[in-house]
Amino acid sequence: MGTSNLTKDSPDISAGRLDLSEYAINFDDAVPPLNPQTARVEANRCYFCYNAPCMTACPTGIDIPGFIKKIATDNLTGAAVRILEQNILGGSCARDCPTEILCEQACVRNAEGESPITIGSLQRYAMDNGLDGMPHPFTRAETTGKRVAVVGGGPAGLACAHRLAMLGHEVTIFEAREKLGGLNEYGVAEYKLANDFAAREVAFIMEIGGIEVKLGTALGRDVTLAGLRAEYDAIFLGLGLGAVKALDCEGETLEGVYNAVDYIASIRQAEDFALLPIGRRIVVIGGGNTAIDIAVQAKRLGAEDVTLVYRRDAEAMSATDHEQEFAQTNGVTIKYWSRPLRIEGVNDHVTKVVFEHTGLDTNGKLVGTGREFVIEADMVFKAIGQSFVADPLKDSEQSLLELSQGRIKADDEGRTSLGGVWAGGDCVAGGQDLTVESVQAGKIAAHSIDRVLRK
Amino acid sequence: MADISSIFAGIKSPNPFWLASAPPTDKAYNVVRAYKAGWGGVVWKTLGEDPHVVNVSSRYGAYSYKGNRVAGFNNIELITDRPLDVNLREIKEVKRDWPGRALVVSLMVPCTEESWKSILARVENTGADGIELNFGCPHGMSERGMGAAVGQVPEYVEMVTRWCKQYSRMPVIVKLTPNVTNILGSARAAVRGGADAVSLINTINSIMSIDLDAMAPTPVVDGKGTHGGYCGPAVKPIAMHMVAEISRDPECAGIPISGIGGIETWRDAAEFGALGCGTMQVCTAAMHYGFHIVDDMIDGLKRWMDAKGYATIEDFRGKAVPNVTDWQYLNLNFKTIANINQDLCIKCGLCHIACEDTSHQSIASLLEDGTRKYEVIEEECVGCNLCAHVCPVESCITMNPVDNGLPYLNWTQHPNNPMRKQAAE
Ligand SMILES: Cc1cc2nc3c(=O)[nH]c(=O)nc-3n(C[C@H](O)[C@H](O)[C@H](O)COP(=O)(O)OP(=O)(O)OC[C@H]3O[C@@H](n4cnc5c(N)ncnc54)[C@H](O)[C@@H]3O)c2cc1C
Ligand SMILES: Cc1cc2nc3c(=O)[nH]c(=O)nc-3n(C[C@H](O)[C@H](O)[C@H](O)COP(=O)(O)O)c2cc1C
Ligand code: SF4
Ligand code: SF4
Ligand code: SF4
Numbered sequence: 036m037g038t039s040n041l042t043k044d045s046p047d048i049s050a051g052r053l054d055l056s057e058y059a060i061n062f063d064d065a066v067p068p069l070n071p072q073t074a075r076v077e078a079n080r081c082y083f084c085y086n087a088p089c090m091t092a093c094p095t096g097i098d099i100p101g102f103i104k105k106i107a108t109d110n111l112t113g114a115a116v117r118i119l120e121q122n123i124l125g126g127s128c129a130r131d132c133p134t135e136i137l138c139e140q141a142c143v144r145n146a147e148g149e150s151p152i153t154i155g156s157l158q159r160y161a162m163d164n165g166l167d168g169m170p171h172p173f174t175r176a177e178t179t180g181k182r183v184a185v186v187g188g189g190p191a192g193l194a195c196a197h198r199l200a201m202l203g204h205e206v207t208i209f210e211a212r213e214k215l216g217g218l219n220e221y222g223v224a225e226y227k228l229a230n231d232f233a234a235r236e237v238a239f240i241m242e243i244g245g246i247e248v249k250l251g252t253a254l255g256r257d258v259t260l261a262g263l264r265a266e267y268d269a270i271f272l273g274l275g276l277g278a279v280k281a282l283d284c285e286g287e288t289l290e291g292v293y294n295a296v297d298y299i300a301s302i303r304q305a306e307d308f309a310l311l312p313i314g315r316r317i318v319v320i321g322g323g324n325t326a327i328d329i330a331v332q333a334k335r336l337g338a339e340d341v342t343l344v345y346r347r348d349a350e351a352m353s354a355t356d357h358e359q360e361f362a363q364t365n366g367v368t369i370k371y372w373s374r375p376l377r378i379e380g381v382n383d384h385v386t387k388v389v390f391e392h393t394g395l396d397t398n399g400k401l402v403g404t405g406r407e408f409v410i411e412a413d414m415v416f417k418a419i420g421q422s423f424v425a426d427p428l429k430d431s432e433q434s435l436l437e438l439s440q441g442r443i444k445a446d447d448e449g450r451t452s453l454g455g456v457w458a459g460g461d462c463v464a465g466g467q468d469l470t471v472e473s474v475q476a477g478k479i480a481a482h483s484i485d486r487v488l489r490k
Numbered sequence: 491m492a493d494i495s496s497i498f499a500g501i502k503s504p505n506p507f508w509l510a511s512a513p514p515t516d517k518a519y520n521v522v523r524a525y526k527a528g529w530g531g532v533v534w535k536t537l538g539e540d541p542h543v544v545n546v547s548s549r550y551g552a553y554s555y556k557g558n559r560v561a562g563f564n565n566i567e568l569i570t571d572r573p574l575d576v577n578l579r580e581i582k583e584v585k586r587d588w589p590g591r592a593l594v595v596s597l598m599v600p601c602t603e604e605s606w607k608s609i610l611a612r613v614e615n616t617g618a619d620g621i622e623l624n625f626g627c628p629h630g631m632s633e634r635g636m637g638a639a640v641g642q643v644p645e646y647v648e649m650v651t652r653w654c655k656q657y658s659r660m661p662v663i664v665k666l667t668p669n670v671t672n673i674l675g676s677a678r679a680a681v682r683g684g685a686d687a688v689s690l691i692n693t694i695n696s697i698m699s700i701d702l703d704a705m706a707p708t709p710v711v712d713g714k715g716t717h718g719g720y721c722g723p724a725v726k727p728i729a730m731h732m733v734a735e736i737s738r739d740p741e742c743a744g745i746p747i748s749g750i751g752g753i754e755t756w757r758d759a760a761e762f763g764a765l766g767c768g769t770m771q772v773c774t775a776a777m778h779y780g781f782h783i784v785d786d787m788i789d790g791l792k793r794w795m796d797a798k799g800y801a802t803i804e805d806f807r808g809k810a811v812p813n814v815t816d817w818q819y820l821n822l823n824f825k826t827i828a829n830i831n832q833d834l835c836i837k838c839g840l841c842h843i844a845c846e847d848t849s850h851q852s853i854a855s856l857l858e859d860g861t862r863k864y865e866v867i868e869e870e871c872v873g874c875n876l877c878a879h880v881c882p883v884e885s886c887i888t889m890n891p892v893d894n895g896l897p898y899l900n901w902t903q904h905p906n907n908p909m910r911k912q913a914a915e
Binding site: 076086 | 556557835836837838839840842843855862882883
């Protein structure tokens with residue numbers, strides 16, 4: 036156990052706060068998989084609706100009653116393939132989709148006052164058990180000789196690349212990082228994609244063939260948009276969100292203040308969770324997925340007090356009710372209606388955060404009430420959102436692509452303002468920043484590219 | 491509370507729930523436990539001549555439907571595999587200790603007068619309340635010229651029944667096999683032979699499932715399987731049809747009927763009662779859940795009777811029989827139309843697709859302000875009931891009678907019937 040005999044004001048940050056066995060439990064699947072019996076029972080609860088509303092609510096349009104029926108008949112390979120036909124990342128989506136606001140929210144069982152079919156867990160069951168020892172279920176169409184550059188190897192880029200390869204094109208993925216997967220590899224909570232799932236899924240996707248991968252190769256640094264346009268028949272941009280929004284408050288640069296996404300990335304890449312230093316008292320600032328994820332993972336690394344502070348109410352939080360509840364059952368305290376005024380420290384290291392209670396004025400605008408309070412902290416995580424970095428798109432000073440709301444502007448097929456360039460996923464304006472939406476964007480763009488290349 | 495005691499073919503029991511002749515009644519140990527749990531009577535597992543039979547392993551198959559483990563059940567077991575003496579001794583003791591409960595002994599011996607005569611005397615000596623002739627076992631015994639092999643030939647049924655009446659003072663219940671095209675053949679034969687009652691149904695010839703790896707019927711016995719006897723909830727509809735046929739047959743009029751086949755709840759029992767049964771026998775449900783299921787059967791039946799104002803079983807027994815008729819007498823002018831309760835509807839679309847693909851295209855699938863809506867097209871609906879059955883929400887679709895002002899008209903009177911009877915002038 037990590038101990039510390041520090042003075043009152045010095046930070047209590049240490050690794051190895053837990054027994055080794057606890058780490059294994061804390062970072063294993065948060066939701067255990069179904070077994071054959073529970074899967075069959077759950078599958079048989081599904082009514083096999085006609086023109087099923089759950090299917091409409093799935094951003095990738097998976098034939099949900101279709102695959103559930105196959106689980107019910109023990110045709111697990113058929114079920115897995117039915118899922119993958121629409122969503123090649125069906126495995127990670129089964130684990131990280133907020134189903135409570137997607138397919139499961141639309142399930143007709145809700146209208147009956149029953150719990151919805153647990154579509155996510157059934158999808159996972161099919162994906163986990165349907166493909167064992169099977170060859171890759173898709174084959175490539177006759178080669179077209181066309182070459183497509185996919186920039187960014189996250190869910191959007193991977194989905195696009197796989198579909199393009201399937202359609203017979205030659206694909207090259209340019210990925211700035213050392214691993215493919217995007218936020219599946221570096222961002223999504225460890226206990227959602229436990230046991231290296233992201234990497235295993237990437238390997239599965241690559242089995243289709245026809246996809247060359249250039250790791251450690253960044254657009255804007257190692258290659259340029261103009262260069263790619265000259266060399267390839269089409270380009271897909273799946274760049275994600277490269278920057279973290281700043282708090283713009285005093286003390287943000289003190290030691291012990293982190294970007295949540297960076298710290299999560301180090302959790303995700305950790306060989307040994309027991310070596311990760313974590314504070315005893317943690318403050319998380321933000322109201323989305325990322326805030327929940329860092330708060331829970333900090334707790335699971337052994338932090339004693341984790342307080343998540345959000346400036347509005349539970350309703351306004353972009354993390355779903357289900358996620359907020361998950362954080363609370365993990366021992367995270369959520370404080371609503373508060374915003375940080377300044378972060379204070381001793382010897383350049385954070386010791387506390389001064390907050391102000393907030394409220395709405397008569398016009399419904401968020402305002403400070405002037406009432407302050409302090410939360411002591413050894414570590415502070417900023418999780419108030421990511422933003423798109425447009426620099427790689429620039430040719431000298433000018434962005435070559437039109438932007439909208441600070442992200443790339445693209446139409447419903449993913450076409451950008453620049454001919455021959457498509458984009459999708461988080462880097463495009465208009466979505467909810469979900470894995471499953473990025474997969475759909477990549478898939479749709481692949482078909483749009485295919486149509487153009489075949490003209 | 492209602493009085494559910496019963497006197498069936500002269501045999502008294504405190505309630506009409508009997509355990510059917512089967513493993514639950516195989517020996518004193520089980521039967522005593524059953525009595526303690528409240529069962530009104532038992533039909534002892536079928537006795538035969540020594541040397542006793544031997545059984546295989548395994549013996550049971552189950553039909554699981556959508557996660558429901560035992561929607562149907564089957565077995566390839568034979569009659570008792572214990573020596574006759576042992577059984578008779580236990581029967582005598584149990585009857586002595588439990589005089590208030592019914593104890594009927596099921597019998598199956600070779601089809602010779604001598605065999606029947608000799609066993610009857612020994613059974614009578616135990617003090618048992620009656621005998622049930624097992625003419626129904628569809629496997630293992632019929633190959634030896636017993637069980638269903640006898641039950642399928644009305645002449646044999648009549649002959650054996652007559653012997654039993656001749657050589658015994660005990661009430662004789664003839665247990666009928668459903669593995670015939672018309673149950674009345676054997677039922678009438680039993681009546682002609684002097685039976686005091688009939689009981690039905692025994693199990694139905696069946697193959698439960700094929701093990702697609704072993705490529706053999708289940709249960710697989712060392713690589714091979716065989717047909718067995720089907721029972722459990724799935725056979726109840728078949729059993730009730732056969733019971734009803736006997737109940738409304740003039741030649742069988744008045745014969746007491748002990749209903750068997752898929753009875754699991756008081757409601758099942760009430761339905762068999764409404765079709766004329768005086769006692770109800772249970773096997774699979776007890777094998778599935780244990781003897782204590784009889785508690786709710788007794789309690790539920792009494793409460794239902796109280797709610798309906800039936801003081802005794804005789805008050806409702808057979809009440810549905812006059813309403814079981816032949817198709818040709820149904821009113822062709824009676825019309826119902828499906829009605830969807832929009833407040834209950836969960837918009838699953840099952841009614842629409844069922845009617846659209848396989849019935850009369852009478853349920854419209856609409857989109858109103860982006861919400862799904864299903865609506866009956868009344869002019870097209872033929873009142874077939876399909877939608878009401880596929881709708882997963884109870885009472886969401888109801889079939890409402892429509893007053894079309896037309897008089898009763900059945901097939902025998904219908905203009906489309908070339909053989910119609912002309913109305914008397
Ligand atoms: C902490 C966190 C938790 C999340 N949890 C969930 C969740 O539980 N469920 C859910 O549905 N969604 C979740 N999300 C959102 C989800 O991860 C994203 O919506 C999804 O990953 C977006 O996919 P993408 O392919 O558009 O972008 P990314 O996954 O961000 O992938 C972009 C890729 O492009 C690469 N790249 C960037 N710039 C360049 C460049 N210039 N040159 C080359 N390569 C480049 C990046 O390295 C990265 O690999 C979470 C997000 C975060 C931050
Ligand atoms: C509504 C209905 C009507 C049927 N009509 C006929 C018919 O006209 N002729 C026929 O040979 N079988 C008819 N059948 C029997 C079916 O062809 C089939 O043999 C039977 O339903 C058993 O198959 P299943 O239970 O697997 O569906 C009918 C079945 C149903 C449900
Ligand atoms: S809405 Fe629910 S019940 Fe209907 S098909 Fe989808 S999962 Fe099944
Ligand atoms: S009763 Fe039959 S015909 Fe009428 S709406 Fe329902 S399914 Fe269609
Ligand atoms: S089957 Fe029942 S619940 Fe489903 S749409 Fe029809 S009426 Fe509504």
